[in-house]
Amino acid sequence: MALKDALGLTYSGATEAGFSSYARAVRELQCFIGDPVGSADRAIAEDPGFVMAHVFKGYLFGLATEREATLVARACHEAALPLAATARERAHVAALGHLAWGRWHEASRILEDVAIDHPLDLVALLTGHQIDFFTGNARMLRDRIGRALPAWRSDMPGYHAVLGMQAFGLEEMGDYARAERLGRTAVELEPRDGWAQHAVAHVMEMQSRQKDGIAWMRANPDAWTRESFLKVHNWWHLALFHYDLGEVAEVLALYDGPIYGEASTMALNMVDASAILWRLRLGGVDLGGRWTALADNWHKAGGGNYAFNDAHAMMAFVGAGLEAPAKTLLEAQREAMRGSDDNAA
Known part of the structure; x- marks a missing residue:
């Protein structure tokens, strides 16, 4: 049992019903909106033998940079291993x-090869791009997408996401004019594309165009915040523009509102909270009890899973003046460095 999508890619073990939920999950990830995990779960429930549904769910958890999520990613991999798959799908597994x-x-590296052979494989591009982001590989953020882009046309589903990813990669490599142009085009095509919105914000941050950045982020916030799981990070970008202008009251209002008004325990959101409070601390701003609330959630999260997260957890422990969790984190880091995975390095 296999079917093909609108771009000609084959999906083993998928029925129309299961593929409909899978396609929804992919669309949600393109914009960083909705509940792609829920959509992937529905695809798996419809078609337990649908190998890419298991893989896609695994990617979502594998990219979460949290210990418990990593265990789910491993379970998804185990579920996918015995299923019927094409060569492309086996590479994904x-x-x-x-x-x-x-x-x-x-x-x-494997996803790079998949995208070279199948440049219209949007999941290979989306996932590879996020891995490049988490590993800080600026050149690949640009070139992974740049290689695939000539195969895409503006009438293809997901084209806005490819433009948005290319915009971010160009920005990370300092090609600001092209990055802004492609990012704006992506947002025009799909106003809810939070990654493209974020790419243009990066350009303006790098060029110290704070007022342009504030105007860009405040022009249509409903589009990039509604049902978005990237919204905290994008609010953080708006806060940075205000911070750069010395508008501390605006920064604190954003922190106490959309950034950390609801005290999230997701590492990606806590990173943003630490990053903005640390800047304010360095500027001598009295932060009251904000550090303590954030440090408490970092303490619950544990350490040693992803070095970037640990650095931001330590900011919170230092900011709150908490010696015991700081020492615990240092020990977790020492343990992590004894590992053989990429995080150890």
Whole structure:
């Protein structure tokens, strides 16, 4: 049992019903909106033998940079291993296995090969791009997408996401004019594309165009915040523009509102909270009890899973003046460095 999508890619073990939920999950990830995990779960419930549904769910958890999520990614990999699959799908299963066991660079390399052979494989591009982001590989953020872009046309589903990813990669490599142009085009095509919105914000941050940045972020916030799981990070970008202008009251209002008014325990959101409070601390701003609330959630999260998260957890422990969790985190880091995965390095 296999079917083909609108771009000609084959999906083993999928029925129309299961593929409909899978396609929804992919669309949600393109914009960073909705509940792609829920959509992937529905695809799996419809078609337990649908290998890419298991892989896609595994990618979502593998990219969460949290210990418990990594265990789910490994379970998804185990579920996918025995299922019928094409060569392209088997490569995805292998990439998920490497990601789930902390071999991010090897997962990146396999997904690079998949996208070279199948440049219209949007999941390979989306997942590879995020791995490049988490590993700080600026050149691949640009070139992974740049290689695939000539195969895409503006009438293809997901084209806005490819433009948005290319915009971010160009920005990370300092090609600001092209990055802004492509990012704006992506947002025009799909106003809810939070990653493209974020790419243009990066350009303006790098060029110290704070007022342009504030105007860009405040022009249509409903589009990039509604049902978005990237919204905290994009609010953080708006806060940075205000911070750069010395508008501390605006920064604190954003922190106490959309950034951390609801005290999230998701690492990606806590990173943003730490990053803005640390800037304010360095500027001598009295932050009251904000550090303590944030440090409490970092303490619950544990350490040693992803070095970037640990750095931001330590900011919170130092900011709150908490010696015991700081020492615990240092020990977790020492333990992590004894590992053999990419995080150890």
